[in-house]
């Protein structure tokens with residue numbers, strides 16, 4: 079599904095990713111761990127297509143429905159319509175833009191691109207409410223401006239709500255667990271697990287092993303100074319949690 | 328550059344020669360008023376480039392021209408006009424300054440509601456009109472109010488009697504159509520609300536053409552005790568037009584006025600909106616929106632005079648600028664010594680879409696009372712790239728994302744137009760002139 083080879087990327091002329099290799103297949107869950115500043119969020123944003131980051135070297139190949147796509151050549155919205163979703167570490171607030179209006183616009187753009195049927199406001203409202211139930215979100219969030227005056231935890235939940243609505247093929251969750259209390263984390267993890275299938279893949283970026291008890295990864299990678307320095311199974315996460323990163327670096 | 332050497336005498340002489348009606352048509356007091364206007368204007372002339380109030384608004388493109396009075400009385404762009412008006416609402420129409428009974432809808436008005444053209448009202452109720460027109464000290468008028476006093480012929484006269492409530496939107500339309508360039512109109516509107524009367528009024532200045540002309544309008548609004556008025560002004564003039572308008576609102580005790588001043592058209596436009604809070608508990612809410620691009624210049628000057636104790640004013644003006652456009656916001660708040668316990672808030676927020684547009688925003692507070700609460704603020708920003716990226720990662724195209732953000736930016740201020748019909752009309756003008764705000768999904 080996603081094959082990243084020797085990826086170098088940076089911002090303002092400073093290289094942050096320095097040779098990342100990562101292969102993600104349908105049905106897999108990958109976890110990426112690593113010290114602060116190692117480039118985890120950068121990797122997620124580069125995959126999603128943030129215009130400030132320049133790909134300096136390497137390739138990102140995304141395969142969907144037997145099409146092989148060169149991600150670097152695609153606008154962020156096209157990547158999204160092809161099924162890539164990024165749950166942000168720091169979701170932005172968008173004053174004046176109504177959550178449900180925004181979600182329906184996004185949903186319909188993606189449907190149109192994928193040749194699926196669009197939804198009218200009434201249909202969409204039902205669909206939205208059903209997904210909100212899954213994430214135990216209060217209905218008051220339906221008509222609030224996107225993320226405005228949401229608590230940290232509510233923003234994270236809203237990200238996963240968007241994931242539930244947009245049903246991505248490849249979801250990148252950047253520290254979705256930080257800022258969540260244990261109960262909220264269980265709800266979010268449960269929501270993510272429900273969206274998991276053999277056709278889609280999830281990349282979890284996290285600091286804590288905690289989340290991985292609920293969303294069990296097939297692979298764990300440690301990113302340090304812009305490179306994946308170690309890959310392994312779930313046990314790697316436990317080792318990192320107890321021993322830190324020093325033994326790896 | 329602001330040019331110097333503006334010649335009021337010449338400007339006024341040209342107009343006087345071509346004055347459309349002889350003095351004999353008018354009652355002597357009105358002729359007298361026009362003469363006072365001429366005199367005042369001749370005395371003070373055009374605002375000097377050194378004048379603080381006009382520092383950022385170069386009117387040379389106006390003063391350098393020679394204008395003449397229009398004579399056409401028909402609407403060439405009838406389709407656009409018909410789309411814009413709602414025949415089920417009380418509507419008074421002026422075409423190139425001339426009252427048009429044909430396009431107005433003045434039948435079946437609510438009890439207590441009078442709408443006529445001012446020239447007619449001068450004949451019907453000379454005493455009232457005379458007293459209202461002389462309420463303002465002609466010797467104190469600023470240049471363009473004086474110019475209007477010198478030359479106005481007609482405009483809307485709206486009277487809502489004591490306790491009368493008008494639920495329908497009252498629409499005043501000044502449309503300029505089909506004529507040669509460089510005509511000038513001098514609309515004068517007069518609105519009076521009796522005690523505890525209620526009304527919603529939309530004053531539109533539109534042209535569905537590209538012609539060049541000059542609108543010099545004055546609206547005087549008198550709001551008696553306990554009355555409640557929503558006053559919307561929609562400026563969607565031709566992009567080659569000049570629009571210099573004064574609105575003077577006088578409010579008695581416990582009255583409430585909500586204004587919404589919308590500007591999107593004209594090459595140069597200026598609104599001088601002054602509110603006098605003349606009775607305890609009077610409340611003025613001034614909102615505004617401007618959206619300009621190309622080489623447009625829009626200037627909003629507000630002035631609120633808090634005279635008695637316990638009055639309230641709040642202002643929210645939002646602006647979107649693109650291209651090489653410029654905008655000015657100057658919000659003057661005067662709190663007199665007697666005006667204890669005044670509350671006054673002012674906020675001006677701007678988004679600049681291009682590096683070559685400019686905004687000059689300035690609060691101007693003159694506070695002589697000690698027990699007051701006044702806050703003011705101004706922001707100037709750009710569209711946030713992270714917000715655009717966020718929307719893009721949800722499958723939304725960049726230009727659509729931009730529109731969503733801009734619509735989000737103005738959402739709180741357009742939300743302050745409670746009247747659906749007025750909001751629809753303003754939205755129509757806005758999206759026609761500034762397509763980047765076409766955000767209906």
Ligand SMILES: Nc1ncnc2c1ncn2[C@@H]1O[C@H](COP(=O)(O)OP(=O)(O)O)[C@@H](O)[C@H]1O
Pocket residue numbers: 089090092094112113114115116117118119120121
């Ligand atoms: N806009 C930026 N300009 C310059 N450096 C940046 C910028 N954003 C992030 N960085 C740097 O890139 C590195 C990686 O950041 P990030 O990807 O956010 O790390 P992580 O998510 O692993 O904590 C850090 O050293 C950070 O300081």
Ligand SMILES: [Mg+2]
Pocket residue numbers: 118119120167252253
């Ligand atoms: Mg990060």
